[in-house]
Amino acid sequence: MKLNLITSLLALAGGTNAHPKTTPRAPLFLLAGDSTTAKQSTGGGGWGNGFINTTLHHGATGINYGVNGRTTVSYRADGYWATVLSKVTASRNEANPYVTIQFGHNDQKPAANISITEYTSNLERFVTEVRAAGGNPILVTPLSRRGYDNSTGVPRVVENLAAQRAATIAAARATGATFIDLNEASTRYLNSIGPADAWTYNLNPEDQTHLNAQGSVVFGGLVALLIEGALPELKEEGFVGVEKKLEVALDERKYFWP
Numbered sequence: 001m002k003l004n005l006i007t008s009l010l011a012l013a014g015g016t017n018a019h020p021k022t023t024p025r026a027p028l029f030l031l032a033g034d035s036t037t038a039k040q041s042t043g044g045g046g047w048g049n050g051f052i053n054t055t056l057h058h059g060a061t062g063i064n065y066g067v068n069g070r071t072t073v074s075y076r077a078d079g080y081w082a083t084v085l086s087k088v089t090a091s092r093n094e095a096n097p098y099v100t101i102q103f104g105h106n107d108q109k110p111a112a113n114i115s116i117t118e119y120t121s122n123l124e125r126f127v128t129e130v131r132a133a134g135g136n137p138i139l140v141t142p143l144s145r146r147g148y149d150n151s152t153g154v155p156r157v158v159e160n161l162a163a164q165r166a167a168t169i170a171a172a173r174a175t176g177a178t179f180i181d182l183n184e185a186s187t188r189y190l191n192s193i194g195p196a197d198a199w200t201y202n203l204n205p206e207d208q209t210h211l212n213a214q215g216s217v218v219f220g221g222l223v224a225l226l227i228e229g230a231l232p233e234l235k236e237e238g239f240v241g242v243e244k245k246l247e248v249a250l251d252e253r254k255y256f257w258p
Contacts, residue, residue: 026059027239028095030135031066032075032084032126032196033102035210036143038066045203045210047182050220060239061095063087071107071114072122081126085133086107092134099130100223102182104142105142105209124173129193138227139172141165141183143219148195175219180226187221192253200257217258221246 029052031037035044044066050258052062065084067075075081088097088100101123107114114122118219123139130137142164152239165183190198201215202208211219221242228235228242242250 025096028097029062030099031064033066035068037102042067047219050216051223055224058238071112072103080209086133088133099135100138101126102140110232120167120171124175127175127177137177141168141181144152144186146198156194157187178230189253193255197255214258
């Protein structure tokens with residue numbers, strides 16, 4: 001009886017035996033997408049590795065499943081999507097899996113023969129399947145290309161992914177999924193720094209789509225900032241964070257070279 005009374009008093013006082021504080025499971029980010037997510041290679045390079053290698057902390061980890069040349073159709077048909085879902089299922093008891101989903105660059109090409117309606121539906125299906133596997137989907141609007149129009153005398157990014165951006169946001173709203181607007185954020189940053197600086201992030205001098213290693217760090221940091229805004233608990237728990245100098249540069253839309 002005496003022991004029960006002591007236990008009850010401890011519980012009322014917030015004793016650790018009654019309500020032990022639980023440590024949140026560290027996130028595991030699984031990055032699904034095309035070459036603008038994928039690791040740097042001869043034919044492609046995106047923001048993924050910069051995000052994984054420089055913005056994840058305190059046990060948060062990531063795997064880059066981005067693949068060059070893929071669409072929302074071929075990524076599934078070639079088996080890459082099944083691998084992502086399998087990893088979600090295998091890891092969900094030890095980690096908190098998040099799946100970022102960014103397509104559009106290849107879906108918009110005439111040869112792909114993918115309508116905006118199909119593209120939107122494919123994204124919605126991805127969201128449903130991530131949830132069913134036990135993960136947290138994050139739709140990502142496609143990274144802006146770095147082509148500029150200077151017809152007015154002020155260089156402005158050619159917004160040739162506007163339809164895919166709108167469709168990604170529509171898919172997120174239709175499914176209630178978290179989304180980040182990387183297209184809008186990268187366009188504003190690129191407009192601010194101008195073409196000469198923007199092209200220093202090119203994978204090669206003529207490639208205005210893919211990123212070199214430094215570009216991956218910069219735009220991986222931008223993705224992290226957007227995720228912090230959409231899911232502030234990840235920042236509060238110390239899992240996602242951007243190096244301060246880069247954070248300031250991105251906030252102020254000033255050129256940064258890592």
